[in-house]
Every structure is written in C-alpha cells, then in structure tokens.
Amino acid sequence: MKKGEHVIVDIEGLTPRGDGRGTVDGRELVVPRSVPGDRAEVFVSRKRKGRFEGVVDDLIHPGIERRDPPCSHFGLCGGCRWQDFEYSKQLALKESMVRDAFERHGVAVRGWHGIAASPQVYNYRNKMEFSFGSDRDGKPLLGLHVRERYNRVFDLEACHLQSETSNRIVDSVRTRATKMGLPVYDLRSHEGLLRFLVIRDAKATAQVMVNLVVSSYPHDDVDQLMAGVLDEVGDEITTAIITRHSGKAQVAIGEEEFMVKGEGMITEICNGLEFQISSQSFFQTNTWAAEKLYARVTELAGDLSEAEVLDLYSGTGGMSLHLARAAHSVVGVEQVAETVRDARGNAQRNAIGNCTFLADQAEETLRELADGDESNNFDVVVLDPPRAGVHKKALQELIHLGPPTIVYVSCNPETLADDLADLVEGGYQVEEVQPFDLFPHTPHCEAVTRLRRGSAWRGKVD
Secondary structure, X not given: OOOOOEEEEEEEEEOOOOOEEEEEOOEEEEEOOOOOOOEEEXXXXXXXXXXXXXXXXXXXXXXXXXXXXXXXXXXXXXXXXXXXXXXXXXXXXXXXXXXXXXXXXXXXXXXXXXXXXXXXXXXXXOEEEEEEEEOOOOOEEEEEXXXXXXXXXXXXXXXXXXXXXXXXXXXXXXXXXXXXOOOEOOOXXXXXXXXXXXXXXXXXXXXXXXXXXXXXXXXXXXXXXXXXXXXXXXXXXXXXXXXXXXXXXXXXXXXEEEEEEOOOOEEEEXXXXXXXXXXXXXXXXXXXXXXXXXXXXXXXXXXXXXXXXXXXXXXXXXXXXXXXXXXXXXXXXEOOHHXXXXXXXXXXXXXXXXXXXXXXXXXXXXXXXXXXXXXXOOOEEEEOOOOOOOOHHHHHHHHHHOXXXXXXXXXXXXXXXXXXXXXXXXXXXXXXEEEEOOOOOOOOOEEEEEEEEOOOOXXXXX
C-alpha cells in the first residue's frame, strides 16, 4: 500500500477520534466517515505519523445504512460527521468507543449502563463559535472550519445544531461586513479586523449573547457593523459585546470587552437552578442533556446528606450547585477567576449557602489538602476536567487524599481511561460507567464514572 493507490478495505474499528480504521497488507489505514462493518474502495491520500489515511471512493457494503443528511455543509464541515446515520446507530457507536477505550487501557468495570441519549438532536447547542475568513477575492466569509483545515473557513448557510435566531445573526453579521468591505484578520500577516463571532443562546430563557471579536477597538467601522446588526435583529439579542483581541493567538478571547447592549450576561435554567453566564464562562454546551448528566452525577455520588463534597474544575458551578442541594456542603475549585465570580453569583442567586468556590488550580488544591490534617478530608470528590484529563501530579495527590468515592466526568474517553488506570493502580475500583451523548451527530461522547476506594488503596504516605 502506498500513497495514490486505490485499495479495498474492511473497516474493523474506530480510532479515538471516530474515524474508521482497517488493515491492508498489514498496515493500518484510517478512513474518515467510515464505520465498522463497512467495506469500501479507498483512495490512499497520505501517510502521516507512520500510518496511512484514505478517502472512500466507493462504499461497496455499508456496515450502517446511510441517509441523506439535512445539512448542506455535511462532508465539508469538521463538526457533524455522523449526520448521515440514524441517531440510534450514533449512540451505539459512541458507547462502543467508550468501551474500547477502557479495554485498551486495561480498566475493569463492575457495571456498565447504556448510553443516555440527548433529549434533542438538533438545535441543541447553547454556544457556537464562528470564524471569519476570506475567499480568493478577499470577500469576507463567516462560518466554521473545513474538516482538517483549521486555516480554512467556509461560508455558513445554516447550522442545524444552533437555533434559528443564531443563524439569522450569523447571516446579518456576514451580510453587513461584506457590504462594508471590512477586512478579515489574516493569520500569516496578522493584519485585518474581523476575527470571531461567538453566540450564546440560553435554551430555557431564550436570552442571546453576541460577542464580536476584533483585532482593534474602539473602531468606527466595528461600531457601524454592530449598530446595523442590532437594527436588523436586535430584538432577538439580549446582550452584545465587542472584544478586542490584538494578540496573535487564534482564540476567541481578548484583552478587553466593551458592552454595546445589555450587561454582558445571560441567564440559563438547568433543573430549576438559574445560572448567569458571561462571555468566557464554561457551561455545558447542551443544556437539556446537561440536566440529565448533573442528575446522574448526584445520584452516583450516593447519600450526600452528611457528605463533604469537593468539585474540581467546577466552572460556573453547574455541577456544584446540583450537588449542594443534596449534600451537607460543597467546595468548588476553578482556575479562571472570572468564572469563579460567576459561580459565586449563581450560588447567591439560587440561595444556596452550603456551596463555596475557590479560584485555584486543581493540582494545587489537592496538594494542599493531601498535605493537611484529617479535618481536610472529603467524602466525595467530583472531577470534570478539560479534554486533556487530570494532570498526573493531581492524580497522585488525589490518590494521596484518598476520598472514599470519586465521580469522574469526562468528555474524552481516552484520557478518562488513562486516568482511571492510574486511579486503579492507586487502589480504587471502577464500579459504574455510563456514557452520555451531549453532542449528537459528532463522535464526541461524555462518560460518567464512579470509583470506590478499595482495600488495595495505598493510603497516605510521607
């Protein structure tokens, strides 16, 4: 097998990213948009990091029947890669990916629960981040990234994962930016103005936040652009922000925010709790599925009536405040100071007095607790780290601390399984696992895991 060849391949499994994989002449071939059971004629497009990658030219036999996807951008967009599968088939694939990750890392599980489906499979996202780009003639584009091409943006007609309100806002911003001839920020020259458009769309309250990220502000053209958008769709926008980001990093975070309309906050309601969310606050992207996730975490934590709970990577307090309604007390730890401010405000807003929040890194909090006296012990520790998982030093400090129960929530089955292997080596047992689908039509999957401290726990050592 070599680059440029056409080969017949049987897809045997999925990579951790959700791409199909098979074997030809003893060499692994990765084939995006294929699934186990597919037999396909594949064009070998490249060799990267010791393995071959290919593109399906002809699907000889489908392992899963395809259907016509509703999105016109399907296949080009890097997001919805499974929109041509029935939703039940997507769920089965995701559950198998979680199980495969555990098997690869040698993590034994006492009890598996079937994957929890998202209550809504379209229009479920409460946050979307859009990028500006340019076509060959310099005309502004506003949309999402082409799959595997993070320097290329396609013009978005409509996204079926966000609300119709969000689609109208995207169209208004793009149309007016094009008419005004505003320059798009160029990643190579670091010149230009328009960088990102971020829309947050609270599902329970219908409040909408628009955040336009530009390289320079104050700027008359930016004011004119935003004024035109507010004239057209302002009735649907609760708050509007302009963020100045003059740095080179291609992220939708800047050095200063300017309020154009409203107070820079929107309110979401989740399981009866109100959450005020700012532009940089973390909140689960799928509010409806998050309600089920938070309820399940609280259930897996056990009887909390007398329990002291530590919630690491607590964000705006979504998990912490749900736990606090059942627990004796909860301490949430979050690294971003602005997010901690939001979390404290959310606790006050919901009249929850047994939940406090600290601005600190998880590993520092765990180190201080593990080095402290017995009065610093917690009955339950809840973890919901970023995709990279828990820092290895933090895992060792957690083992040293030795809480009887750990509930680990993860958006990355690979790093979850890797971290669980360390916890098991430290004396914990994986009692229950349940996958959750918060991202329909994508390979992404959450998983909730409960661990118990076993007799093999190493204990506190100097």
